[in-house]
Amino acid sequence: MAAELISGNEACARGAIAAGLTFFAGYPISPSSEIAEALARLLPANQGVFIQMEDEMSSLGAVLGASLGGAKAMTATSGPGFTLMQEHLGYAGLAEIPCVVVDVMRVGPSTGVPTAPSQGDVMQARWGSHGDRATVALVPASVPEIYQMTITAFNIAERLRTPVVLLYDEVLAHMRERVELQPPAESALWERPRASAEPGPRFQPYAANRELTAQLPNFGEGYHFHVTGLMHDERGYPTTDPETVRRLMARLDGKVEPVPGWVPPERYRLDDADWVFVAYGITARVAREAVDRLRESGVAAGLYRPRVLWPVAPGQLSEQLGRARTVVVAEMNQGQWADVVARYRPATVRVLSQGKLGGEPFTTEELLGLAQELTAKGATVL
Amino acid sequence: MWKQEIRLAGSGGQGLGLAAMVLAEAALANRLYVTTLQSYGPEARGGASRSDVTISDQDIANPWFSDPSLLLALSQQAWAKFGSRLANGGQAIVDLDLVGESDRPAVFALPLVRIAQTELREKLAANMIALGALGVLLGRIPLDILQASAAQKAPKGFSRINQEAVARGWQLMAEAKGGVTRGRGVGGA
Numbered sequence: 001m002a003a004e005l006i007s008g009n010e011a012c013a014r015g016a017i018a019a020g021l022t023f024f025a026g027y028p029i030s031p032s033s034e035i036a037e038a039l040a041r042l043l044p045a046n047q048g049v050f051i052q053m054e055d056e057m058s059s060l061g062a063v064l065g066a067s068l069g070g071a072k073a074m075t076a077t078s079g080p081g082f083t084l085m086q087e088h089l090g091y092a093g094l095a096e097i098p099c100v101v102v103d104v105m106r107v108g109p110s111t112g113v114p115t116a117p118s119q120g121d122v123m124q125a126r127w128g129s130h131g132d133r134a135t136v137a138l139v140p141a142s143v144p145e146i147y148q149m150t151i152t153a154f155n156i157a158e159r160l161r162t163p164v165v166l167l168y169d170e171v172l173a174h175m176r177e178r179v180e181l182q183p184p185a186e187s188a189l190w191e192r193p194r195a196s197a198e199p200g201p202r203f204q205p206y207a208a209n210r211e212l213t214a215q216l217p218n219f220g221e222g223y224h225f226h227v228t229g230l231m232h233d234e235r236g237y238p239t240t241d242p243e244t245v246r247r248l249m250a251r252l253d254g255k256v257e258p259v260p261g262w263v264p265p266e267r268y269r270l271d272d273a274d275w276v277f278v279a280y281g282i283t284a285r286v287a288r289e290a291v292d293r294l295r296e297s298g299v300a301a302g303l304y305r306p307r308v309l310w311p312v313a314p315g316q317l318s319e320q321l322g323r324a325r326t327v328v329v330a331e332m333n334q335g336q337w338a339d340v341v342a343r344y345r346p347a348t349v350r351v352l353s354q355g356k357l358g359g360e361p362f363t364t365e366e367l368l369g370l371a372q373e374l375t376a377k378g379a380t381v382l
Numbered sequence: 383m384w385k386q387e388i389r390l391a392g393s394g395g396q397g398l399g400l401a402a403m404v405l406a407e408a409a410l411a412n413r414l415y416v417t418t419l420q421s422y423g424p425e426a427r428g429g430a431s432r433s434d435v436t437i438s439d440q441d442i443a444n445p446w447f448s449d450p451s452l453l454l455a456l457s458q459q460a461w462a463k464f465g466s467r468l469a470n471g472g473q474a475i476v477d478l479d480l481v482g483e484s485d486r487p488a489v490f491a492l493p494l495v496r497i498a499q500t501e502l503r504e505k506l507a508a509n510m511i512a513l514g515a516l517g518v519l520l521g522r523i524p525l526d527i528l529q530a531s532a533a534q535k536a537p538k539g540f541s542r543i544n545q546e547a548v549a550r551g552w553q554l555m556a557e558a559k560g561g562v563t564r565g566r567g568v569g570g571a
Contacts, residue, residue: 005403005410005418175445176403176418178410282446289444361446 003180008146008172011179012102013038015150016074018183022048023071025062027055027081030115031170032104035076056081060088064097068227070218072154074100079108079121083128089163090129091229093252096161096206096214098192100153103165104173107359116359117170119281119332125165126310134252136259137165137310139280141266143177149307152263155190160255161213167309169332171282171361199223204234206248212255253311260313266305267320269295273302275371276324278341280306282361283330290367299371309337314344322346328370330354330362385438386520387447390512391464392456394431397509400535402433404544405513405523408531409437412523417445430459437522452519454512455481456494465489475515475555477508490515490558497550507540507547514551518559525552 006014013035016024024043026036036052043050049066053059056077063073077085082103092099105121107113121128125137136156140149150166157164193209195217205216205225217223230238231245239245266284269291270276277287284305294301304320304327321327321341327349329338338353345351354370356362388405390398402418409416414437421432434450436442448467453474455461461481468474468488476484478491485491492515498508510532517528525548532544 003410005406005416171419171446174420176406176416177442177445178416285444286446292443363446363448364444365448 003178005176006143006179007034007174007176008140008143008168009034009104009174010038011143011147011181012076012150012166013042014181015147016100016154017042017046017048018147018181019151019154020072020189021074021154022046023063023066023073024048024075025051025053025059025066025073026075026077027053027059029056029078029081031106031117031173032076032078032081032102034173035102035104056084057088060085060092060099060101063099064088064092064095067097067099068216068219070220072098072158074102074154076102076104078104078106078115079118079124080111082121082124086124086128086130089165090131090133092163093129093133093135094229094231095227096216096252097163097227098157098161099163100150100157101163101165102150103167105167105169107357113359115170117282117332117361118357118359119167119169119283120336121167122309122331122333122336125167132249134162134256135165135310136160136162136256137167137308138263139167139307139309140172141281141284141305141307143172143175144179144181145307146172147179147181149263151184151189156259156262158192159190159213160211160259161192161216162256165310167281169282169361195221195223205236206232206234208251208255211258212251256311257313259311260308260316263307265307265316265320266303268303268305270302270304270320272323273300274323274325275299275301276304276321276327277301277367278304278306278321278327278329278337279331280309280337283332286362286364287330287367289364290371293364293368294371301371306337312340312344317341317344318346321349324349326374327351328354328367328374330356330367332356332361383438383440384522385436385440385442386452386522387450387469388435388437388452388454388516388520389450389464390433390435390454390456391460392431392454393459394429396431396456397506398431398433398454398456401509401513402435404510404528404531404535405435405437405516407535408523408528409435411531412527414439414522415442417442419445430457430463432460432464437520439522452516454516455484456508456512458482473519475512475519477512490519490555492551492554492558494551497554498547501550502543502547504543504547507543510544510547511551511554514548514553515555515558517548517552518555525549528552
């Protein structure tokens with residue numbers, strides 16, 4: 001494979017094609033528009049369908065319809081559009097419709113700062129749609145990783161029949177970086193589970209397999225079944241029975257539990273670190289440089305970079321941070337994931353939230369200054 | 383580790399985004415690590431323009447920087463904004479006619495736009511002249527690789543003039559470096 005210089009958004013589009021994308025519906029919005037632009041060119045050339053819809057609600061609606069028909073489908077947007085998609089995201093989760101939703105984060109709320117970078121949609125990816133629900137959200141930190149993780153997003157979406165959100169910021173979307181793209185082998189692409197029973201009056205589309213995943217056939221394969229956003233039984237028909245509802249919710253939670261194990265975190269100089277940055281996306285790259293600089297000055301610094309923000313694996317998090325004394329969670333928001341780290345940290349670990357707003361990434365100097373300031377205050381032993 | 387954080391700043395329409403791409407592709411062709419970040423939004427469509435390029439001989443952890451080690455300023459506004467933010471030991475190239483008050487060490491004031499107009503008869507080639515000059519300060523990418531990249535990325539019909547412009551800028555900076563540290567005054571060449 002030859003080395004190329006491509007942007008994060010282009011890597012996303014090409015990753016989607018490599019994963020077998022056959023349907024994209026979207027509505028352009030900065031800083032995600034280049035994904036749609038690239039796919040408008042790539043999809044028709046790869047026997048796929050590209051539709052520009054009238055808005056973001058209809059975009060995800062079309063994606064869900066295509067997915068029920070058997071397509072590998074996705075959409076891409078930014079915060080304002082992601083807000084409009086929340087209704088359908090909840091529906092896709094409950095009805096178990098595979099899809100990938102890319103949210104290229106810009107400063108919010110509302111139309112905010114178009115189009116400065118932010119990491120402000122972390123909690124929206126978790127709880128944006130009403131009701132309790134299981135969620136999968138992945139966070140890449142480089143252009144090559146956006147390519148790989150777009151493929152992973154499709155794999156998880158298909159295998160677990162769930163929406164998967166790919167979250168990255170404007171800097172990663174537009175930065176160009178050296179990549180050597182390696183299309184995945186056929187065997188590395190996961191497919192959605194197939195219906196194991198024959199069509200007929202006793203067919204149960206929502207009877208789960210061993211991975212707690214429903215086995216809906218695609219529309220048009222000869223089965224007669226019902227898909228709904230109401231709580232449903234294994235036949236797919238509405239129910240208000242509390243026990244059935246509880247069982248369904250537990251299954252949906254349980255099926256996404258393996259995801260953090262499939263996409264493990266990056267541990268950078270973490271083994272002997274007692275000063276640890278927790279950071280993801282573009283912020284993690286700044287933190288990695290800060291770690292190197294702190295190490296040069298004799299501080300045992302390290303970086304824990306989650307690649308899955310949702311679901312959280314509490315055991316994984318507390319185990320990885322167990323040796324640290326001070327953990328600084330740096331993110332371009334008001335501390336959305338810091339709350340998660342604080343919740344699951346081992347009792348001996350002190351967690352500090354360092355948010356940054358305003359549409360600029362952290363600088364290395366800012367993180368180093370923070371370390372010095374905290375040291376001066378005696379926040380940790382350095 | 384060798385690393386340069388390069389900022390190309392000026393006005394929208396001066397072709398600085400393209401210059402950043404040409405530089406980045408040349409770095410890639412010379413087996414260096416490279417990242418680019420471009421100003422985005424209204425400023426890319428007129429007004430202030432800014433493109434950041436990081437080039438290193440090792441993997442680049444952080445593509446984002448506030449203080450460039452190499453600055454190109456093609457407008458007074460760009461110089462006012464970034465001239466004071468040059469990193470320690472950093473160097474700058476400014477346009478002799480478009481930027482005033484740049485008379486200080488490690489700042490090379492070169493008649494980039496004037497030469498583009500008078501010698502190459504193409505004002506828009508100033509970006510490639512500037513790139514050639516930058517190449518000398520960078521010291522890691524040979525002239526022929528820069529020229530090849532400039533030709534490859536050129537808009538239709540600009541391939542030859544781009545190559546000439548890069549070579550002219552290279553020569554201009556080589557002369558400036560050979561003479562006084564402050565480049566002001568070498569322009570009439």
